[in-house]
Amino acid sequence: MHMADALLSPAVGGALWAGTLGTIILSAKKLSAKMDDKLIPLMGVLGAFIFAGQMINFTIPGTGSSGHIGGGMLLAILLGPYPAFLVIASVLMIQALFFADGGLLALGANIWNLGIYPCFIAYPLIYRALVGHSKSPKMITLASILSVVVALQLGALSVVLETKLSGITELPLSTFLALMQPIHLAIGLIEGFVTAGVVIYVRSLRPDIVEDLEGVKSVAAGGSIKKVFIGMAILAVITGGAFSWFASAHPDGLEWSIEKIYGKPEVPVQENPIRENLSKLQEKTAILPDYALPSKGGEENAENPPAPWPAVDPGTSLSGIIGGLMVLALIILFGFGIKLMNRNKAKM
Amino acid sequence: MSHHIVDLTDVRFNYPDGTEALKGISFRILHGESVGIAGANGMGKTTLLLNLSGQLIPTKGEISVGEVTLSKQTKQEIRKKVGVVFQRTDDQLFMTTVYEDVAFGPINLGLSEEKVKERVKTALEMVNCIHLMNRPPHRLSEGQKRSVAIATVMAMDPDILIMDEPASNLDPKSRRQLINLLRGFKHTKIIASHDLDLILNVCERCIIIKDGQVAADGPAEEILSDENLLEDNSLELPLSRQYTRT
Amino acid sequence: MKFETEFFNIGYLDTLSYRDTFVHRLDPRIKITVSFIFILFVVSFPKYELSALIPFFLYPVFLLSVGNIPFNAIAKKILFVSPFAVFIGMFNPLLDTNILLAPFGVPVTGGWVSFLSILVKFILTVSTALLLIAITSFPGICEALERLKLPKVFVLQLLFLYRYLFVLLDVALRMLRAREARSFGKKGKEIKTFIKLISVLLVRSVERAERIYQAMLSRGFNGEIRVLKRHTLRVSDLLFGVAAVALFYFFRRVDVVNFLGETVSGYLR
Numbered sequence: 001m002h003m004a005d006a007l008l009s010p011a012v013g014g015a016l017w018a019g020t021l022g023t024i025i026l027s028a029k030k031l032s033a034k035m036d037d038k039l040i041p042l043m044g045v046l047g048a049f050i051f052a053g054q055m056i057n058f059t060i061p062g063t064g065s066s067g068h069i070g071g072g073m074l075l076a077i078l079l080g081p082y083p084a085f086l087v088i089a090s091v092l093m094i095q096a097l098f099f100a101d102g103g104l105l106a107l108g109a110n111i112w113n114l115g116i117y118p119c120f121i122a123y124p125l126i127y128r129a130l131v132g133h134s135k136s137p138k139m140i141t142l143a144s145i146l147s148v149v150v151a152l153q154l155g156a157l158s159v160v161l162e163t164k165l166s167g168i169t170e171l172p173l174s175t176f177l178a179l180m181q182p183i184h185l186a187i188g189l190i191e192g193f194v195t196a197g198v199v200i201y202v203r204s205l206r207p208d209i210v211e212d213l214e215g216v217k218s219v220a221a222g223g224s225i226k227k228v229f230i231g232m233a234i235l236a237v238i239t240g241g242a243f244s245w246f247a248s249a250h251p252d253g254l255e256w257s258i259e260k261i262y263g264k265p266e267v268p269v270q271e272n273p274i275r276e277n278l279s280k281l282q283e284k285t286a287i288l289p290d291y292a293l294p295s296k297g298g299e300e301n302a303e304n305p306p307a308p309w310p311a312v313d314p315g316t317s318l319s320g321i322i323g324g325l326m327v328l329a330l331i332i333l334f335g336f337g338i339k340l341m342n343r344n345k346a347k348m
Numbered sequence: 349m350s351h352h353i354v355d356l357t358d359v360r361f362n363y364p365d366g367t368e369a370l371k372g373i374s375f376r377i378l379h380g381e382s383v384g385i386a387g388a389n390g391m392g393k394t395t396l397l398l399n400l401s402g403q404l405i406p407t408k409g410e411i412s413v414g415e416v417t418l419s420k421q422t423k424q425e426i427r428k429k430v431g432v433v434f435q436r437t438d439d440q441l442f443m444t445t446v447y448e449d450v451a452f453g454p455i456n457l458g459l460s461e462e463k464v465k466e467r468v469k470t471a472l473e474m475v476n477c478i479h480l481m482n483r484p485p486h487r488l489s490e491g492q493k494r495s496v497a498i499a500t501v502m503a504m505d506p507d508i509l510i511m512d513e514p515a516s517n518l519d520p521k522s523r524r525q526l527i528n529l530l531r532g533f534k535h536t537k538i539i540a541s542h543d544l545d546l547i548l549n550v551c552e553r554c555i556i557i558k559d560g561q562v563a564a565d566g567p568a569e570e571i572l573s574d575e576n577l578l579e580d581n582s583l584e585l586p587l588s589r590q591y592t593r594t
Numbered sequence: 595m596k597f598e599t600e601f602f603n604i605g606y607l608d609t610l611s612y613r614d615t616f617v618h619r620l621d622p623r624i625k626i627t628v629s630f631i632f633i634l635f636v637v638s639f640p641k642y643e644l645s646a647l648i649p650f651f652l653y654p655v656f657l658l659s660v661g662n663i664p665f666n667a668i669a670k671k672i673l674f675v676s677p678f679a680v681f682i683g684m685f686n687p688l689l690d691t692n693i694l695l696a697p698f699g700v701p702v703t704g705g706w707v708s709f710l711s712i713l714v715k716f717i718l719t720v721s722t723a724l725l726l727i728a729i730t731s732f733p734g735i736c737e738a739l740e741r742l743k744l745p746k747v748f749v750l751q752l753l754f755l756y757r758y759l760f761v762l763l764d765v766a767l768r769m770l771r772a773r774e775a776r777s778f779g780k781k782g783k784e785i786k787t788f789i790k791l792i793s794v795l796l797v798r799s800v801e802r803a804e805r806i807y808q809a810m811l812s813r814g815f816n817g818e819i820r821v822l823k824r825h826t827l828r829v830s831d832l833l834f835g836v837a838a839v840a841l842f843y844f845f846r847r848v849d850v851v852n853f854l855g856e857t858v859s860g861y862l863r
Binding site: 008 | 797852856859
């Protein structure tokens, strides 16, 4: 399942983007070093293949509902970890832009969730370890199912953790896990089976595709995958740590506005002249001058506000609704106005 | 364009799985000649073209273009003289705008950015596609793709133009435009096609390939009027010739 | 058939992306950066914030109207991808039952406020992503990524992916139609058939890649591909970028909605 921007906090989204970008740069470096010329068109075309392949559905035995492949593991098997990661990132990018699958901020998280685990954990540590250069269909099937299941479990777990850490949803951790993990277990079993089937069948049609590409990838792999993974994990921890440290410097996470509105004595209103003037204006025109300093809220806020809006305040709610509608109406009028202008221009 | 002669001397080619595709082909094509290559499927036409363009190297025998004999070392050099337009346009146009596709060859020739621009403009004007310069290839019609594919090759200023089924998948109007275009080219032309009427319209000479060997080689007018010869080679008279009988 | 509608959808957005309007002409680097910053600002709002988000609609509305993008196309897509966010957010009203506001005396729980907040954030972020591609051709985005220092290898294979996306979608569509013509109900869509179909598609794709490589070689390919630089950063691009980000910052720091609301309710009483 894909993460969505609306469920992410900037800190979590940013940290995952940092990890993903780092991995992209690393993978590209590993590739350029000893790359076969024909790898780039191959990667592009295989990316298009995965995209097109995801459009073809099949019926899941026993359920009657339809499913489609993810393809991450298949790419890792055919191309090796580094090229596969780049292709997965590309496919997700196209999906994020053309299908709004997830969003631009969540893209970093999605690439991480769907790319890191198959390419750098499941493939080298499970599939490669079990299969090696064996051609046994049983071994390939077993290894494939195991790898995909593990990769998807880790991916699903990541989605849960990312959502939880972002703190936007109330969904309790246990419920979320209970929903995500079993579903992805089932998906993993099927996709693993299908992946193995494809590898085996393609080998029967054109053995050189499966073997030849193994040659390409052993060239591109180079150093030890484990070292790379450890490096990335450290990078992710550092960036994640840096972001949360930055975030914690503001007591309410990134809830700047709340602090400013509800004010603490030491809030430096002076640093923002606009804010200062507007709040003065607000005090003059507002019916509820206490909007800035609600009586009961004041002391609570000084410590640790449990929720941003400290009290039920009919006044503020009303102004919020009125103001919201007005602003929305203005914006929509603005949009219509421009569209009308465009239409008139077109007529001429 | 210097005077480049294409010389084939007893060329043989076997595929890795053992198939003998070419079993001793010899002919000579002079500068500026337009030659049609006809033959039933599986007779060796495509293999012959792949050898001529340097993508495959003859197992035995010799191909020389100008004074250069084709070998692994001279492959790249030969490619500069020989421009190939493939049957499937989507394989040939692999960049994301027409400009970039046509510029690909000149850039690889090491030309300056100014020169590249010049070559691209000239080539696109040659095929009447200058207005498509910034279009992405997947937004072109088949006929437009075919013309642009020709432009990608022309931009490299080759001495010899090789084409594999140039009119396939074209609607009648585009096909006619293509024929007129090709008639206007002064380059040496080697065109493999099932479209015997096209060969008749564009080429002075026709070579028929059967079972990996040259079955006939002569003026297109003569060869493509010889009903018996054509039928012996699993072909038939060009459509335009068929109605003159009654 | 779902495949065909999706195929059409991508094609439609792709066609829109090649149009010529003010926003289409903006440098892609600016558009990507501004959109990304926009999303960061939007998601930085705390979970109970609702009204302060509203001014942010200005950006997507601006892009849509100036870019002449049909509203329905975007709206339909947003609707189509909303289930996941709705599903996750739906738990909020169920679990968070502290009354937070009471407009007109009607009690509203924090759960509903945060749920609405999620929806609004969702609409803002998703529409921005869609509009980004609708006003910037994909090759334009790739060019911007390369100039923003993403690895060239990555950008190049992205371009190839894009180039052959429609080609392969077409091939897959034809395979699907062939399968459809020979299937009856669920028969024909089993996994075994699927595996064969996908494998054949894979082999054909690899063969295509090989032919492309040959075509590249025949035009002198020696390992280097140049990405055309079609955009130069103009002052108007920079001005747009700065103005946009400044506006976002303003909306983030100043609750314009409440300010307006207060003013109006002040005059009403």
